[in-house]
Amino acid sequence: xxxxxxxxxxxxxxxxxxxxxxxxxxxxSGLPATAAAVFTQNRVQAAPxxxxxxxxxxxxxxxxxxxxxxxxxxxxTRTGDAVAxxxxxxxxxxxxxxPAQVLPASTGVIGVELDPDKxxxxxxxxxxxxxxxxxxDAARAIMTTDLxxxxxxxxxxxxxxxxxxxxxxKGSGMIHPRMATTLGFVLTDAVIxxxxxxxxxxxxxxxxxxxxxxxxxxxxxxxxxxxxxxASGVRPDxxxxxxxxxxxxxVMESLARxxxxxxxxxxxxxxxxxxxxxxxxAAERMARAIANSPxxxxxxxxxxxxxxxILSAAGNAGVAFDxxxxxxxxxxxxxxxxxxxxxxxxxxxxxxxxxxxxxxRLVVRGKGKGKAHFWTCDFTEGYIRIxxxxxx
Amino acid sequence: xxxxxxxxxxxxxxxxxxxxxxxxxxxxSGLPATAAAVFTQNRVQAAPxxxxxxxxxxxxxxxxxxxxxxxxxxxxTRTGDAVAxxxxxxxxxxxxxxPAQVLPASTGVIGVELDPDKxxxxxxxxxxxxxxxxxxDAARAIMTTDLxxxxxxxxxxxxxxxxxxxxxxKGSGMIHPRMATTLGFVLTDAVIxxxxxxxxxxxxxxxxxxxxxxxxxxxxxxxxxxxxxxASGVRPDxxxxxxxxxxxxxVMESLARxxxxxxxxxxxxxxxxxxxxxxxxAAERMARAIANSPxxxxxxxxxxxxxxxILSAAGNAGVAFDxxxxxxxxxxxxxxxxxxxxxxxxxxxxxxxxxxxxxxRLVVRGKGKGKAHFWTCDFTEGYIRIxxxxxx
Numbered sequence: 001x002x003x004x005x006x007x008x009x010x011x012x013x014x015x016x017x018x019x020x021x022x023x024x025x026x027x028x029s030g031l032p033a034t035a036a037a038v039f040t041q042n043r044v045q046a047a048p049x050x051x052x053x054x055x056x057x058x059x060x061x062x063x064x065x066x067x068x069x070x071x072x073x074x075x076x077t078r079t080g081d082a083v084a085x086x087x088x089x090x091x092x093x094x095x096x097x098x099p100a101q102v103l104p105a106s107t108g109v110i111g112v113e114l115d116p117d118k119x120x121x122x123x124x125x126x127x128x129x130x131x132x133x134x135x136x137d138a139a140r141a142i143m144t145t146d147l148x149x150x151x152x153x154x155x156x157x158x159x160x161x162x163x164x165x166x167x168x169x170k171g172s173g174m175i176h177p178r179m180a181t182t183l184g185f186v187l188t189d190a191v192i193x194x195x196x197x198x199x200x201x202x203x204x205x206x207x208x209x210x211x212x213x214x215x216x217x218x219x220x221x222x223x224x225x226x227x228x229x230x231a232s233g234v235r236p237d238x239x240x241x242x243x244x245x246x247x248x249x250x251v252m253e254s255l256a257r258x259x260x261x262x263x264x265x266x267x268x269x270x271x272x273x274x275x276x277x278x279x280x281x282a283a284e285r286m287a288r289a290i291a292n293s294p295x296x297x298x299x300x301x302x303x304x305x306x307x308x309x310i311l312s313a314a315g316n317a318g319v320a321f322d323x324x325x326x327x328x329x330x331x332x333x334x335x336x337x338x339x340x341x342x343x344x345x346x347x348x349x350x351x352x353x354x355x356x357x358x359x360x361r362l363v364v365r366g367k368g369k370g371k372a373h374f375w376t377c378d379f380t381e382g383y384i385r386i387x388x389x390x391x392x
Numbered sequence: 393x394x395x396x397x398x399x400x401x402x403x404x405x406x407x408x409x410x411x412x413x414x415x416x417x418x419x420x421s422g423l424p425a426t427a428a429a430v431f432t433q434n435r436v437q438a439a440p441x442x443x444x445x446x447x448x449x450x451x452x453x454x455x456x457x458x459x460x461x462x463x464x465x466x467x468x469t470r471t472g473d474a475v476a477x478x479x480x481x482x483x484x485x486x487x488x489x490x491p492a493q494v495l496p497a498s499t500g501v502i503g504v505e506l507d508p509d510k511x512x513x514x515x516x517x518x519x520x521x522x523x524x525x526x527x528x529d530a531a532r533a534i535m536t537t538d539l540x541x542x543x544x545x546x547x548x549x550x551x552x553x554x555x556x557x558x559x560x561x562k563g564s565g566m567i568h569p570r571m572a573t574t575l576g577f578v579l580t581d582a583v584i585x586x587x588x589x590x591x592x593x594x595x596x597x598x599x600x601x602x603x604x605x606x607x608x609x610x611x612x613x614x615x616x617x618x619x620x621x622x623a624s625g626v627r628p629d630x631x632x633x634x635x636x637x638x639x640x641x642x643v644m645e646s647l648a649r650x651x652x653x654x655x656x657x658x659x660x661x662x663x664x665x666x667x668x669x670x671x672x673x674a675a676e677r678m679a680r681a682i683a684n685s686p687x688x689x690x691x692x693x694x695x696x697x698x699x700x701x702i703l704s705a706a707g708n709a710g711v712a713f714d715x716x717x718x719x720x721x722x723x724x725x726x727x728x729x730x731x732x733x734x735x736x737x738x739x740x741x742x743x744x745x746x747x748x749x750x751x752x753r754l755v756v757r758g759k760g761k762g763k764a765h766f767w768t769c770d771f772t773e774g775y776i777r778i779x780x781x782x783x784x
Contacts, residue, residue: 044707044715044731076700076715078732110700111733220704294686295779302780308468308502312612315436323436323468339436340470341503380780381773387687388694388772 001153003135004164004189006030006231010129011141014122016115017071017108022141024119026091026126027066027185032101033229034194035063036201040222046073047080048104049221051088055100061194063227064101066185067091068142070170072114074106075220079113087119094127105183105223107144107170139168142183145386146170147262152254156190156247161234163190165248169224169255171262184209184224184255190244191230200245201226208252211284212260212375213291260375265382269357270300274314275371276364282319283372289317290360290374297379300360303353305346307335314362321364329361338365393545395527396556396581398422398623402521403533406514408507409463409500414533416511418483418518419458419577424493425621426586427455428593432614438465439472440496441613443480447492453586455619456493458577459483460534462562464506466498467612471505479511486519497575497615499536499562531560534575537778538562539654544646548582548639553626555582557640561616561647563654576601576616576647582636583622592637593618600644603676604652604767605683652767657774661749662692666706667763668756674711675764681709682752682766689771692752695745697738699727706754713756721753730757 007029014024037056039049056063067088074080084104092099106114139149150171155164171182192200201224209224226248236244261269272290277283290296293313299306307328315323328336331352333344358378399421406416429448431441448455459480466472476496484491498506531541542563547556563574584592593616601616618640628636653661664682669675682688685705691698699720707715720728723744725736750770 042704042707043709043711043713044703073700076703076728076731076733110704111728113733220700220707294775298776298779301776304780308465308612311436311468312434312502315434315612317435319435321435336468336503339468341468341505379776381776383686384690384693384771384773384776387690388696 001155002164003132003153003166004187004231006189006229007187008130008132009134009138010126010131011134011137012122012126012129014069014118016069016118022137023069023071024122024126025068025138025141026130027138027187028095028130029064029227029229031229031231032062032064033227034192034197035061035225035227036194036198037223037225038201038205040220042220044076044220046075046106046221047077047084048074048106049223050081051084052103052105052223055103058100059098062101063103063225064097065091065095066103066105066225068105068183069119070142070144071108072106072112073108073110073221074114076111077113083114083116086116090120090123094123103225105221107142107183107221110220135166135168142168142170144170145264150255150258150262152251154247154251156243158234158236158240158243161232163188163232163234163236163244165251167251167255169259171259182222182259186226186248186251188228188248189230189232190228191233191235192228192244196241197226197228200248204245204249204252207249208256211373212256213288257375260377263377264386265380265384266377267356267380268300268378270297270360270376270378271357272360272374272376273371274362276366276368277319277321277370278368279370280372281370283370284374285317285319286314286321286362287372287374289313290362291376294379297376300353300358301378301380303350305330305335305344305349305353310360310362311336311339322366325365327363327365329363331355331359393547394556395524395558396579396623398581398621399579400522400524401526401530402518402523403526403529404514404518404521406461406510408461408510414529415461415463416514416518417460417530417533418522419530419579420487420522421456421619421621423621423623424454424456425619426584426589427453427617427619428586428590429615429617430593430597432612434612436468436612438467438498438613439469439476440466440498441615442473443476444495444497444615447495450492451490454493455495455617456489457483457487458495458497458617460497460575461511462499462534462536464498464500464504465502465613466506468503469505475506475508478508482512482515486515495617497613499534499575499613502612527558527560534560534562536562537656542647542650542654544643546639546643548635550626550628550632550635553624555580555624555626555628555636557643559643559647561651563651574614574651578618578640578643580620580640581622581624582620583625583627584620584636588633589618589620592640596637596641596644599641600648603765604648605680649767652769655769656778657772657776658769659748659772660692660770662689662752662768662770663749664752664766664768665763666754668758668760669711669713669762670760671762672764673762675762676766677709677711678706678713678754679764679766681705682754683768686771689768692745692750693770693772695742697722697727697736697741697745702752702754703728703731714758717757719755719757721755723747723751
């Protein structure tokens with residue numbers, strides 16, 4: 001599958017983090033792209049988030065480049081705003097773009113001053129290294145505690161030609177929905193008007209990034225940007241726009257699932273589905289409550305079919321449902337029928353739960369039509385090890 | 393300090409749990425006691441919770457005995473309601489009490505049938521073992537993953553004599569506020585009218601059990617009962633009632649703190665205080681968000697003064713405040729001033745954070761007068777170890 005046309009990528013080590021792995025990435029669109037973005041809902045917002053919001057407004061949603069660093073969140077620092085502005089201006093100058101068409105994004109430790117010179121000094125080499133082929137290098141450079149880079153690709157063949165979508169994201173801890181969690185960048189070469197692009201992003205986030213949870217924490221820097229530079233020359237017609245949206249949403253769902261799977265310390269991806277709730281919102285709240293329960297997540301880590309914890313977690317969602325009409329399935333095996341233990345082979349199911357993917361399905365039998373999915377990961381000692389010593 | 397007058401206790405091993413430690417407790421009041429109780433707000437409620445509610449109504453708030461078992465929650469079982477009723481009736485018969493004056497409480501695994509015969513057969517020995525001295529035995533018998541029994545004692549010397557308060561509680565995981573978390577039993581020999589006793593319990597829970605969190609999960613069985621049997625013969629006057637309430641609340645706060653300190657896998661008690669928020673509710677939400685952040689709790693486990701996580705967690709509380717006017721203290725050391733890093737000796741503070749108690753203080757400088765406290769524990773690999781294999 002080909003990458004979207006009209007984008008170039010670069011990455012390098014600029015000395016921002018101690019470990020010598022790339023920590024600076026640049027994504028450039030040859031034509032200024034129509035952009036839509038969502039940012040953290042945390043009250044504490046990092047300098048690059050504030051500047052990105054301002055730039056999107058000033059540029060009326062046009063973006064020429066994304067400048068992303070890992071290793072330092074540029075948040076809660078004395079010089080944060082000035083650093084974000086200085087580095088973005090330097091990049092804009094070198095790329096001959098209006099500064100407002102460059103968006104910064106940062107991820108890493110909070111509260112440590114970020115030295116702008118490290119980025120400014122690196123820019124000549126970073127810009128010099130731009131290439132349409134270096135998508136994966138950029139995806140690697142934005143990683144923090146991620147074990148693997150997270151990318152997704154898709155295309156849609158439309159009447160007038162093919163449009164392509166590519167996405168990269170990072171995130172492993174501090175992952176919680178109700179926002180655009182972590183950093184994510186989704187690129188397409190389709191022609192999509194700004195208002196439609198924003199609506200697509202909003203709906204897509206609701207089905208993807210807002211349906212994952214690793215640890216219930218949300219960061220100060222979360223940013224998800226969707227760019228459409230039109231380089232394919234293909235303008236989808238009204239009917240085709242729905243297919244393009246499905247293609248973009250598919251990429252976002254894949255990225256979100258990859259984040260959950262790579263949750264800090266995680267060994268298993270858990271997919272939770274709830275059906276038969278009073279409405280979709282009720283189903284989502286129940287699925288979310290199960291996904292956020294450390295007791296459910298530790299049980300899955302131990303391959304323990306402890307359905308009582310699943311039922312109890314759903315009971316904590318603050319949503320009305322009848323436990324006596326509720327069934328629970330794990331890996332397709334009925335473990336609870338009508339709120340009571342169902343007969344199953346403990347041995348067999350334990351074995352099935354050793355797989356890299358775990359499915360938990362909660363079904364309320366009744367008149368409700370509400371359903372929802374949610375992704376999370378198991379909760380292991382690795383999470384603690386990583387986070388008890390991340391900063392130092 | 394003497395125990396409250398007029399209560400007797402018993403405990404024994406009835407074979408409900410596999411490990412041979414006491415799993416059945418009985419608390420009897422010689423005179424029927426005025427009772428107030430709060431129960432879990434989980435949608436899934438255990439049989440003993442449902443029966444206790446019914447009995448309290450039927451007896452108009454009079455309680456003669458509490459029958460408590462550990463090792464099985466008697467929840468989400470086919471025979472749960474019948475088991476709770478049969479065991480309570482057998483106990484009532486042996487104690488010559490109306491059945492409605494006996495309240496059951498259970499804690500342990502969910503979804504496994506509880507054999508009523510184990511309890512019924514044990515009753516003669518359990519009742520035979522009743523003694524005013526066996527308070528500690530009962531406190532031990534209600535433990536599950538608790539490492540230590542949790543008890544608290546207090547007395548108030550009033551004009552007409554002394555009244556005493558004693559409490560026992562259990563709980564180590566599935567601990568989350570917004571309810572009467574876990575099992576707790578608080579006894580006093582003061583004469584307190586029912587309506588006042590209920591009001592005291594409500595206010596006291598708000599300041600104690602509703603201000604602790606271990607893992608954000610809430611159980612199906614949580615029960616807190618406050619009994620006042622009047623055996624001291626001391627009826628506090630209107631003025632003294634406030635002192636009695638403070639004494640009872642003090643016991644409840646001590647019990648709640650002990651639960652947080654003994655959180656599954658915990659090595660440290662964390663006390664969080666927030667001041668300067670817009671109101672007490674805003675302060676409570678911020679303190680709760682900090683207490684529930686796994687990233688804050690793992691940082692404390694690693695003695696890492698990672699104040700950025702504290703600020704970020706407060707930012708997730710959904711409450712308006714100005715980060716630029718916010719200071720954070722750990723162990724009394726300013727680590728963040730006005731939302732920015734404050735200078736401190738990393739080495740010294742790391743050493744201070746190795747203590748068994750950690751204080752986190754967040755101060756918003758401004759016009760707000762809202763303040764709140766919250767207790768939680770650090771988050772260690774031990775929590776995962778315990779919960780990945782609790783059931784099996």
